[in-house]
Amino acid sequence: xxxxxxxxxxxxxxxxxxxxxxxxxxxxxxxxxxxxxxxxxxxxxxxxxxxxxxxxxxxxxxxxxxxxxxxxxxxxxxxxxxxxxxxxxxxxxxxxxxxxxxxxxxxxxxx
Amino acid sequence: xxxxxxxxxxxxxxxxxxxxxxxxxxxxxxxxxxxxxxxxxxxxxxxxxxxxxxxxxxxxxxxxxxxxxxxxxxxxxxxxxxxxxxxxxxxxxxxxxxxxxxxxxxxxxxxx
Numbered sequence: 630x631x632x633x634x635x636x637x638x639x640x641x642x643x644x645x646x647x648x649x650x651x652x653x654x655x656x657x658x659x660x661x662x663x664x665x666x667x668x669x670x671x672x673x674x675x676x677x678x679x680x681x682x683x684x685x686x687x688x689x690x691x692x693x694x695x696x697x698x699x700x701x702x703x704x705x706x707x708x709x710x711x712x713x714x715x716x717x718x719x720x721x722x723x724x725x726x727x728x729x730x731x732x733x734x735x736x737x738x739x740x
Numbered sequence: 741x742x743x744x745x746x747x748x749x750x751x752x753x754x755x756x757x758x759x760x761x762x763x764x765x766x767x768x769x770x771x772x773x774x775x776x777x778x779x780x781x782x783x784x785x786x787x788x789x790x791x792x793x794x795x796x797x798x799x800x801x802x803x804x805x806x807x808x809x810x811x812x813x814x815x816x817x818x819x820x821x822x823x824x825x826x827x828x829x830x831x832x833x834x835x836x837x838x839x840x841x842x843x844x845x846x847x848x849x850x851x852x
Contacts, residue, residue: 730782
């Protein structure tokens with residue numbers, strides 16, 4: 630099935646470090662969503678973006694809607710062990726109702 | 741407030757059998773979407789329903805069907821199960837379908 634490209638695929642970081650990840654599409658999107666998923670559970674919505682260039686924060690998380698409307702970025706500041714998990718982006722194009730998900734970025738935090 | 745609920749939590753079926761999965765959206769939400777997530781991949785869109793009408797369908801065979809009830813809860817049905825149908829089935833609830841989606845805990849289906 631169709632998936633968006635997320636980078637990096639996985640990363641190990643030290644506790645306290647900042648993390649950056651991105652998501653790219655060949656199509657223009659009207660909405661970007663970012664989720665975190667723990668093993669065996671459903672994805673949890675972190676941030677929703679609706680406008681090109683929009684920058685939105687949720688605690689230590691900041692996400693941006695790329696100005697080309699074909700990409701989005703997620704930053705996590707001062708990572709902590711509970712940030713461990715898989716982060717997914719999801720995008721929706723104008724005139725459609727389905728969200729297309731990314732391949733995921735697996736984050737591992739070393740205490 | 742209760743979040744999205746799904747039942748059952750886990751299910752084991754044999755090839756060729758039929759399965760029904762259930763979802764109750766967040767109170768006030770009128771749209772339910774179904775996704776399939778196989779191990780190591782992101783969720784794949786199966787269906788979206790809004791006000792009991794199907795609004796979108798992903799690239800899944802006709803063995804997959806769904807419906808939404810007047811109380812906005814939903815069922816996903818899969819006929820003639822194949823081994824490849826083994827996956828985590830996720831239900832997502834949203835106000836309109838275009839707005840942000842909130843996921844339930846999922847139903848883990850194993851086909852043997």
